Amino acid sequence: GENVEQxxxxxxxxxxxxAVIKCTYSDSASNYFPWYKQELGKRPQLIIDIRSNVxxxxxxxxxxxxxxxxxxxxxxxxxxxPEDSAVYFCAAxxxxxxxxxxxxxxTKLQVIP
Amino acid sequence: xxxxxxxxxxxxxxxxxxxSLKCEQHLGHNAMYWYKQSAxxxxxxxxxYNFKEQTENNSVPSRFSPECPNSSHLFxxxxxxxPEDSALYLCASxxxxxxxxxxxxxxxxxxxx
Numbered sequence: 001g002e003n004v005e006q007x008x009x010x011x012x013x014x015x016x017x018x019a020v021i022k023c024t025y026s027d028s029a030s031n032y033f034p035w036y037k038q039e040l041g042k043r044p045q046l047i048i049d050i051r052s053n054v055x056x057x058x059x060x061x062x063x064x065x066x067x068x069x070x071x072x073x074x075x076x077x078x079x080x081x082p083e084d085s086a087v088y089f090c091a092a093x094x095x096x097x098x099x100x101x102x103x104x105x106x107t108k109l110q111v112i113p
Numbered sequence: 114x115x116x117x118x119x120x121x122x123x124x125x126x127x128x129x130x131x132x133s134l135k136c137e138q139h140l141g142h143n144a145m146y147w148y149k150q151s152a153x154x155x156x157x158x159x160x161x162y163n164f165k166e167q168t169e170n171n172s173v174p175s176r177f178s179p180e181c182p183n184s185s186h187l188f189x190x191x192x193x194x195x196p197e198d199s200a201l202y203l204c205a206s207x208x209x210x211x212x213x214x215x216x217x218x219x220x221x222x223x224x225x226x
Binding site (some may be wrong): 004006032034036042043044045046049089091093095100101102103104105106 | 146153154155156157158203213214215216217218219220
């Protein structure tokens with residue numbers, strides 16, 4: 001089955017700096033890679049996603065890159081703000097007819113004011 | 114609010130009790146999911162229903178029994194649970210084919226005594 005590894009497990013950055021979280025996956029059939037943000041006591045919410053036919057996607061301060069050959073994808077947050085502090089999860093989906101999904105173990109990001 | 118609701122939000126039960134968790138969405142989604150979220154572990158996909166048909170069952174113990182009477186409602190029936198089953202149980206739904214974004218409910222915090 002699919003195995004998704006996520007690093008680091010915790011990350012502290014100064015406000016204004018960049019943060020990078022990396023995930024690797026094992027199943028070459030995976031074709032959809034979302035990133036979720038989960039604030040304390042709240043539900044996970046999608047912040048950005050990328051499909052296997054795209055190498056990079058950007059949305060304001062957030063970007064995701066995908067290297068299909070190496071089977072890894074990364075989340076980049078620039079100009080971090082205290083409200084970016086949360087747990088971030090990556091996931092790898094095999095979709096089409098039915099869906100298999102595997103989540104990473106999560107990264108706790110702390111942005112220090 | 115994502116349009117996915119879950120009840121109850123908190124549940125405390127003994128190992129001999131029988132209880133049910135409920136999830137509801139009126140977003141027109143055709144796929145619904147149950148996840149288990151434990152401390153320091155990745156989100157674990159438990160069950161997937163696509164058009165009311167169960168398409169995934171990730172080796173979940175039989176003390177968890179899902180039910181999907183229609184594409185808007187999903188239940189998780191619980192009986193003879195163990196203390197290690199204490200966790201946050203999240204429901205999610207996703208749109209018809211072509212879109213994979215999952216919309217999560219707020220979760221049910223389950224404690225098994």
